[in-house]
Amino acid sequence: MKETTDANEAALLQDARKRLETFAKERGNLIPILQMVQEKLAYLPSPALAMVAEYLGMTASDVYGVATFYNQFRFQPPGRNPIKVCLGTACYVKGGDIILENFERKLKIREGDTTPDREFSVERVACVGCCALAPVAVAGETLHGHMQPSKVEGLVLRIRMETQKKEKEADEKSNSD
Amino acid sequence: MKKATPINKDIPEQAYDRIYKQAMQRQEAFLSVPGPRIHIGTATCGIAAGALETRSAFEEALAQRNIDAQIHTVGCFGHCYAEPVVIIDHPDSGFPPIFYPEVTSAKAKMLTTLFLQEGDPRFEHILGATVANEMIPSIMDFARFNQEKRVVMEKCGQIDPENIDEYIASDGYSALAKSLQRDSVEIIDLVKKSGLRGRGGAGFPTGLKWEFTQNEQDNETIVVCNADEGDPGAYMDRTILESNPHQILEGMVICGYATGARRGIIYVRAEYPLAVKLVTHAVEQARAYSILGQSVLNTDFAFDIEIFQGSGAFVCGEETALIRSMEGHRGAPRYRPPYPAQKGLHNLPTVINNVKTFACIAPIVNKGAQWFRTIGTKQSPGTAIFSVVGSVVHAGLVEIPMGVTLRTLIFDICGGIPDNKQFKAVQIGGPSGGCLPAEFLDTPIDFDSLTEAGAMMGSGGMVVMDEDSCMVDVARFFLDFTQKESCGKCTFCRIGTHQLLNILARLTRGEGREGDIDLLDDFSVDIKNGSLCGLGKTAPNPVLTSLRYFKDEYIAHINEKCCPGMACRTLTAFYIELDQCARGCDLCEACCPVEAVFTTSNRKKGIDQALCVKCGECQVACPPDYDAVRKVSPAALVPVIEHTG
Ligand SMILES: Cc1cc2nc3c(=O)[nH]c(=O)nc-3n(C[C@H](O)[C@H](O)[C@H](O)COP(=O)(O)O)c2cc1C
Ligand code: FES
Numbered sequence A: 001m002k003e004t005t006d007a008n009e010a011a012l013l014q015d016a017r018k019r020l021e022t023f024a025k026e027r028g029n030l031i032p033i034l035q036m037v038q039e040k041l042a043y044l045p046s047p048a049l050a051m052v053a054e055y056l057g058m059t060a061s062d063v064y065g066v067a068t069f070y071n072q073f074r075f076q077p078p079g080r081n082p083i084k085v086c087l088g089t090a091c092y093v094k095g096g097d098i099i100l101e102n103f104e105r106k107l108k109i110r111e112g113d114t115t116p117d118r119e120f121s122v123e124r125v126a127c128v129g130c131c132a133l134a135p136v137a138v139a140g141e142t143l144h145g146h147m148q149p150s151k152v153e154g155l156v157l158r159i160r161m162e163t164q165k166k167e168k169e170a171d172e173k174s175n176s177d
Numbered sequence B: 001m002k003k004a005t006p007i008n009k010d011i012p013e014q015a016y017d018r019i020y021k022q023a024m025q026r027q028e029a030f031l032s033v034p035g036p037r038i039h040i041g042t043a044t045c046g047i048a049a050g051a052l053e054t055r056s057a058f059e060e061a062l063a064q065r066n067i068d069a070q071i072h073t074v075g076c077f078g079h080c081y082a083e084p085v086v087i088i089d090h091p092d093s094g095f096p097p098i099f100y101p102e103v104t105s106a107k108a109k110m111l112t113t114l115f116l117q118e119g120d121p122r123f124e125h126i127l128g129a130t131v132a133n134e135m136i137p138s139i140m141d142f143a144r145f146n147q148e149k150r151v152v153m154e155k156c157g158q159i160d161p162e163n164i165d166e167y168i169a170s171d172g173y174s175a176l177a178k179s180l181q182r183d184s185v186e187i188i189d190l191v192k193k194s195g196l197r198g199r200g201g202a203g204f205p206t207g208l209k210w211e212f213t214q215n216e217q218d219n220e221t222i223v224v225c226n227a228d229e230g231d232p233g234a235y236m237d238r239t240i241l242e243s244n245p246h247q248i249l250e251g252m253v254i255c256g257y258a259t260g261a262r263r264g265i266i267y268v269r270a271e272y273p274l275a276v277k278l279v280t281h282a283v284e285q286a287r288a289y290s291i292l293g294q295s296v297l298n299t300d301f302a303f304d305i306e307i308f309q310g311s312g313a314f315v316c317g318e319e320t321a322l323i324r325s326m327e328g329h330r331g332a333p334r335y336r337p338p339y340p341a342q343k344g345l346h347n348l349p350t351v352i353n354n355v356k357t358f359a360c361i362a363p364i365v366n367k368g369a370q371w372f373r374t375i376g377t378k379q380s381p382g383t384a385i386f387s388v389v390g391s392v393v394h395a396g397l398v399e400i401p402m403g404v405t406l407r408t409l410i411f412d413i414c415g416g417i418p419d420n421k422q423f424k425a426v427q428i429g430g431p432s433g434g435c436l437p438a439e440f441l442d443t444p445i446d447f448d449s450l451t452e453a454g455a456m457m458g459s460g461g462m463v464v465m466d467e468d469s470c471m472v473d474v475a476r477f478f479l480d481f482t483q484k485e486s487c488g489k490c491t492f493c494r495i496g497t498h499q500l501l502n503i504l505a506r507l508t509r510g511e512g513r514e515g516d517i518d519l520l521d522d523f524s525v526d527i528k529n530g531s532l533c534g535l536g537k538t539a540p541n542p543v544l545t546s547l548r549y550f551k552d553e554y555i556a557h558i559n560e561k562c563c564p565g566m567a568c569r570t571l572t573a574f575y576i577e578l579d580q581c582a583r584g585c586d587l588c589e590a591c592c593p594v595e596a597v598f599t600t601s602n603r604k605k606g607i608d609q610a611l612c613v614k615c616g617e618c619q620v621a622c623p624p625d626y627d628a629v630r631k632v633s634p635a636a637l638v639p640v641i642e643h644t645g
Helices: A002-020 A027-041 A046-056 A060-069 A089-093 A096-107 A149-176 B010-032 B044-048 B051-064 B105-117 B164-169 B174-179 B184-194 B206-214 B236-243 B245-259 B273-288 B319-326 B355-367 B369-373 B406-413 B447-453 B471-485 B491-508 B516-530 B534-538 B541-549 B551-560 B587-591 B617-621
Strands: A081-086 A120-125 A137-139 A142-144 B037-041 B070-074 B086-089 B098-100 B221-227 B261-269 B304-310 B350-354 B383-390 B396-401 B423-428 B434-437 B461-466 B573-576 B597-599 B605-607 B629-632
Touching (some): A089 A096, A089 B471, A096 A149, A137 A149, A149 B617, B037 B044, B037 B051, B044 B273, B051 B105, B164 B245, B174 B245, B184 B206, B184 B369, B206 B245, B236 B245, B236 B355, B245 B261, B245 B304, B245 B350, B350 B355, B406 B423, B434 B541, B471 B551, B491 B516, B491 B534, B516 B541
Parallel strands (some): B221 B350, B261 B304, B383 B461
Antiparallel strands (some): A081 A137, A137 A142, B037 B086, B086 B098, B573 B629, B597 B605
């Protein structure tokens, strides 16, 4: 399993390397480049940072210094089902922190972390733009408004079941092929 | 090219006429198709509430019943409390266009059958008609609609943001055509005369900023639209970008012409994927129509716009930090002067304006400076846009003339506080702003009055709080944010905010000490004085205003370990009132996420205080008939219930 992820990652890194050539070698392109790499790999592993540094003729520490400044960049792979809990002002005053805690408890990880099986990750975000539905959590691409602590368990369960179903379908498909 | 001379009038006019006629033809073709039209709001807030499912439900139901109707996706109407919003225009039914709130998939199917097919509009689901008529009350009879004044958001929710023709057909880009026939100085003069002040928070006169670039004759100007919107509780810039991006592009091109720029950049958060997508699309369309590119509307004025995705750092909303980040550095602000209008991106003069500031330009050019001055107050002409959220009935985006009072905005327009609760405070201006109590409800909303009261216009985030909120905790929330977002350059900001946060966190945990209040006050003043940029200068505002207006809450936290708003979890506790408990219903026990609710050997219910995380779920779950779950502060007031007995 680990090897396939690594091989997969190496391939994606190669891809990103090719895309690099479309950017002019200017420092002003650093953030767009990091965004492109993260879009490919879902996070910024250190080989990727080194690659960007070399391309732009910067030191790796300089690149790392910039990347860590911004909230958008992550240095750990996210889960296959990333969960974002809104802790913007409106969601906070309606108890968003309690929702976050429930996810942490349910998944046994802290905010910012990924479960060991890489299925889930939990992070806090600031205002996803639908404060009228506060408190809000985003699972994958789907937004869940008017969250309640008791809805957390059901949501996690549902995502687990859906993933299992998808895996099973994929298995069956590959078997029948 | 700095001082652009007016171009042969006919050229931009003819070019505009051509695209206008073409847009009108397409518009008429759309309108001449017989049958109903269904307008669905699909900005982020609408999608969040399920607008895409609603759309599929309509499509499916229409296909099933063989009804020919056109579905028209529009942006956000601003009425986020009512999402998904649908307006159905069904001329054959004899009814005017009708505004339906909260149209779920089921409702969509029902309306397709009953209204579109059988002609019954289902009065119980109607909010109002969009035009005056004799059958259905008009939405304009409601304060939420008729007290608004839309300048920036006029077309939001009316047009399809992905279709440039709809913008042009409603006179879009006509202001650009007019501007290109004038002298650049004339345009700057117009903007100055209008009294427009920057909508990014500080309220700096826009015309003056543009004029500064005129002094930098040697260098080409760069125009930057600040769509970073870092306030963690505000989303109007995003909504405007998602609902009517062309109005912003138009303002930027006019600014580019007036200030001698060829290059425009929209700095928009990467966390706003839909806004990024729609703006990118709008730019491509504008290029295809020669509104951007080598010769704008066939003239020899060249201007193009690129998108830069901001990476999510609050401080990058500050203009010098924003420039640093576009240059590929950490977003740390620098000392001003030189101002960006003198030395900005790559040391070129750079005009940075907020999304809403640019969106005001086209209406000003079209209707004149005098007209703009008739809206709002003398010192703050025009409108203000707030995202009003929190404990308020009609949450959403509201555009009002400056000078309207907070009371009118919160109680008349937004319907006041839900659930019969009491108004406690309103937080204005996000992390830089402050909390104002009920005494300030009659304060007019404009740049200067709000600053005087200790809050500020800031980003336009407005959070209404009822009796259940704790002012100390809200201050802690904002300090937690600013502390994390401080770039670290200034010691007072970096360490000061950290210390403020520590003290506030202690207070909310019931570990307050004598002298804490003075310490908070001292630190706040020092941070304000010792910080370079607006982040540090304003970060203590939430603390200072809450200290000024809600000092008794701070004292209760320190002396009595009591949270009057019952929000600080360490200071509160839940218990079950046995006289009212049905004892056998077990709902509280079933819903508890940590199994803190237990049943004693005597069939009583108790809460294990050591396990309880105070999520309040049991209070929600307890049937209203029993209403047996109580919350108290200080936590020591809670009665003890043993597991046995
Ligand atoms: C910490 C901080 C954050 C800011 N965030 C924003 C922002 O998100 N959007 C914005 O338009 N202006 C923001 N500003 C204000 C900008 O520095 C600048 O004044 C503004 O973009 C100028 O545009 P205007 O004249 O149209 O208001 C921020 C300022 C500070 C100090
Ligand atoms: S604060 Fe959570 S959506 Fe705005």
